Amino acid sequence: MADPISAEERRRKQAQQRERKDALRREMLRTMPHGKLSVEIGVWRGEFSQILLDELKPSKLCLIDPWGVQPDPDGGASLAGARSQDDMDRIYESVRERYSTEIAKGQLSVIRDFSLPALHLFDDQSIGFAYLDGDHSYEGVKADLEALLPKMIEGGVIMLDDYHRRGWWKDGVMRAFHEFLGANPADLRIKAIKGAQVAVQKL
Ligand SMILES: C[S@@+](CC[C@H](N)C(=O)[O-])C[C@H]1O[C@@H](n2cnc3c(N)ncnc32)[C@H](O)[C@@H]1O
Numbered sequence: 001m002a003d004p005i006s007a008e009e010r011r012r013k014q015a016q017q018r019e020r021k022d023a024l025r026r027e028m029l030r031t032m033p034h035g036k037l038s039v040e041i042g043v044w045r046g047e048f049s050q051i052l053l054d055e056l057k058p059s060k061l062c063l064i065d066p067w068g069v070q071p072d073p074d075g076g077a078s079l080a081g082a083r084s085q086d087d088m089d090r091i092y093e094s095v096r097e098r099y100s101t102e103i104a105k106g107q108l109s110v111i112r113d114f115s116l117p118a119l120h121l122f123d124d125q126s127i128g129f130a131y132l133d134g135d136h137s138y139e140g141v142k143a144d145l146e147a148l149l150p151k152m153i154e155g156g157v158i159m160l161d162d163y164h165r166r167g168w169w170k171d172g173v174m175r176a177f178h179e180f181l182g183a184n185p186a187d188l189r190i191k192a193i194k195g196a197q198v199a200v201q202k203l
Helices: 004-029 047-056 085-098 100-104 115-119 138-151 172-183
Strands: 037-041 060-064 108-111 127-132 152-160 188-194 197-202
Touching: 004 047, 004 188, 004 197, 037 047, 037 115, 047 060, 047 127, 060 115, 085 100, 085 108, 100 108, 115 138, 127 138, 138 152, 138 172, 172 188, 172 197
Parallel strands: 037 060, 037 127, 060 108, 127 152
Antiparallel strands: 152 197, 188 197
């Protein structure tokens, strides 16, 4: 059985890490496009969505996530607490409940689907800011970046989480991102890098 003190210590450390990461993301968001149609791909419990609303004041924020049980190479470590489809259904409902006021006002919508079919719903050159934090595999990030690019307005920014090699995805996020830059050498520029966050702007 796990030692209750070390479990408590682990939770405290995780909370501290989350606070540090959120502070860093908030700071970075202040330099990102404000007041535009924005999307978050990979929403989980919708905690970062509130920070996006606070900092970007988007014309509308669209939250995209299938909220489905998926094979997790981390053995559940990255999505702790969601073991069954019932858990995911509850999390989805809690996100809808949390943002019910914004949904009613038309300031926020929730799209329960994978990123690629969801992005088909957007007009080309319509999105001002996208936060990419869904499928972290090389193939997933590559496909999402390719699908996002035509949807972004000129000056629009795509910001990625987990730009490092420490997770189960190994170099997947970095490799897909670097290839994306290489495939569009004259149309993209790095806007900011902080910690494991990287943001690229469409010119
Ligand atoms: C790391 S969590 C997102 C955390 C959230 N952005 C935050 O900062 O609080 C990853 C989420 O991506 C979702 N996801 C996985 N594959 C996806 C895909 N292809 N499209 C959209 N979301 C996906 C998972 O269901 C999970 O909720």
